[in-house]
Amino acid sequence: SYVLTQHPSVSVAPGQTATITCGGERIGTKNVHWYQQKPRQAPVLVVYDDSERPLGIPERFSGSNSGNTATLTISRVEAGDEADFYCQVWDSSNDPHVIFGGGTKLTVL
Amino acid sequence: QVQLVESGGALVKPGGSLRLSCAASGFTFSDYYMAWVRQAPGKGLEWVSYISSSGSRYYVDAVRGRFTISRDNAKNSLYLELDSLRAEDTATYYCATVGGYNFDSWGQGTLVTVSS
Numbered sequence: 001s002y003v004l005t006q007h008p009s010v011s012v013a014p015g016q017t018a019t020i021t022c023g024g025e026r027i028g029t030k031n032v033h034w035y036q037q038k039p040r041q042a043p044v045l046v047v048y049d050d051s052e053r054p055l056g057i058p059e060r061f062s063g064s065n066s067g068n069t070a071t072l073t074i075s076r077v078e079a080g081d082e083a084d085f086y087c088q089v090w091d092s093s094n095d096p097h098v099i100f101g102g103g104t105k106l107t108v109l
Numbered sequence: 110q111v112q113l114v115e116s117g118g119a120l121v122k123p124g125g126s127l128r129l130s131c132a133a134s135g136f137t138f139s140d141y142y143m144a145w146v147r148q149a150p151g152k153g154l155e156w157v158s159y160i161s162s163s164g165s166r167y168y169v170d171a172v173r174g175r176f177t178i179s180r181d182n183a184k185n186s187l188y189l190e191l192d193s194l195r196a197e198d199t200a201t202y203y204c205a206t207v208g209g210y211n212f213d214s215w216g217q218g219t220l221v222t223v224s225s
Contacts, residue, residue, distance in 0.1 A: 099156075102153050103153040
């Protein structure tokens, strides 16, 4: 089955840029979605279809996808951005149809 | 405003059964695919099942044959029947709306604990 690989942790100082990657075979041919999950809260969709932002998500969150790597970029990181981030793809020709990456813990120093 | 409220989580013995519910409001429920996603304690997200607006059902292999997803459009409700429960089914179960092949709204989750 298809596998999405994320680094377990990323650390960044406030005001800097955080880069969170999601690796998968030819992931650039798929639509990638990103979720932010703060402690003891439900996940929130922050980027969909590689680079689109849902209403209410700050412009500081952006995404890209090419080749074997999708990337979530958070500019001007704030303390409140600290959370777990998950990538996700949907492919009905695969089993399972929906795959999540293992998650990346973003720590704001 | 979309609201999803799960209920039904409990402590259950291995081999037992449970029914989870998700009450939906703030959108036209019958138009949406709906899904269940779970998260074991301290672990990542795992898709469990989804149901199309017309009632087609899909499951992850780990629960196929043991869990059953269903919906009642008249009651704006989504359900998940959990049978033959195992310790590895212990998790918080989230109800979610399915947007364009993503999960665009989530409930707060309901905890299922399988233990003797």
